[in-house]
Amino acid sequence: MSSLGSIKSFHALQQQWKRKVVVVVMGATGTGKSKLAIELAQRFDGEVINCDKIQVHKGMDIVTNKVSEDESMGIPHHLLSFVDPLRDFPPQDFVMHGTPIIHRLITNGKLPIVAGGSTSFIQALLKESKANYEFYGIWIDVSLPVLYxxxxxxxxxxxxxxxxxxxxxxxxxxxxxxxxxxxxxxxxxxxxxxxxxxxxxxxxxxxxINTWMLSGRQRQKITALSEDLGGLTERVDATRFATERSPNAWKVSVLDPSIEIVNKFLMNEVRQGPA
Structure with missing residues (x-):
């Protein structure tokens, strides 16, 4: 489906059922979740809500591997580089700041895409907001021996x-x-x-070594988090892309399956809706 077709499909479904859909793109550090979130936002008229507990802070753009202006491809990013460097930002703060953004995006006909590897933030968002929004997770995963x-x-x-x-x-x-x-x-x-x-x-x-250990911990926590989503999550294996690093491998093994997942989520929910 073309980018324009994906956008039209999403808007039509959103209007038909007055749905409040939120896509969560999660994965360990270095797996490509930021890239995927941006490209999904392009295809479904979405905006990205950062869910990395370090990237919320101002400064240290290189060390924290923040998305650059060029990499963002014009897609708005929220909750990025807005907290004072030394201020702690616990999960409840993420929910407090993130929920109004989700509400505003949906009200304006946009698809909120929560992207990051901080599972404590995602879990807190699900606990306080699951009754109000339909969450679906895409877990982008890479085999650890390839990722290291x-x-x-x-x-x-x-x-x-x-x-x-x-x-x-x-x-x-x-x-x-x-x-x-x-x-x-x-x-x-x-x-x-x-x-x-x-x-x-x-x-x-x-x-x-510390980055390797972090990726392993994140992978374990995301596995548990996918269970919290009640089966409403799908794993996308990005190992082929991580190995080949080619545009075609990205499209075939990551992007196209992810677009299909989002479309399937939308269409499945329509079929389950009221007659």
């Missing part, structure tokens, strides 16, 4: 883009702070380098 080298390469790429200088500026400003964005992988590790407690290579190796 990708995450290692991403650390190298972050450093080449200026991650060390970014964290040094943060350290010079906030010292040994441990709250807010200071919890991002890269901040405590590179702090050892600034204090001459470890070499840069040692710090980078530690960043890689």
């Amino acid at each position: 080298p990708i995450l290692s390469a991403r650390v190298d790429e972050m450093v080449s883009r200026g991650a060390v200088e970014e964290v040094r500026e943060f350290y010079d400003t906030y010292g040994d702070a441990t709250s807010g964005v200071a919890q991002a992988i890269g901040v405590p590790e590179l702090r050892k380098y600034f204090k001459s407690e470890a070499t840069l290579r040692e710090c980078m190796d530690e960043m890689k």
Whole structure:
């Protein structure tokens, strides 16, 4: 289905049943969930609500791997870079800020797409909002043995883009702070380098190991979260794309199945609706 066709289909279904549909794109770090959320938003006239508990904070764009303006493809992103760097942002704050955005988007005929790997945020949103909205989850997954080298390469790429200088500026400003964005992988590790407690290579190796561990924990929590959605979630295996890194592999193994999932969700719900 074309992009225009997907948009028309979504709008027609939304108007027919006055539905309040929210799509949740979740996955471990480095699996491509931000890319998928953006491309789904393009096809279904949606906007993205960030659900990464570190990316809500201002600053540290490289270390936290925030979506750049070019990468966003003109799709509005909400709850991104708006919290003071050292302020904690618990799940209840995410619900407090996110629920009005979901309501506004749906009122304006947009599809809210909640995207991120912070399962505590998603769980809190489901607990307080499940009665008011129809949630459907897409879990983009990559085999961990394939994902680990990708995450290692991403650390190298972050450093080449200026991650060390970014964290040094943060350290010079906030010292040994441990709250807010200071919890991002890269901040405590590179702090050892600034204090001459470890070499840069040692710090980078530690960043890689900690990122691997994070991805494993996220994968376990997302598995449990999919059960909380009561079966209203589908896993998309992005391992082929992660291996080949080609546009065709992305389209065939990730994007097309995800578009089909969203369309199927909408159409299945219509068939279950009132006569």
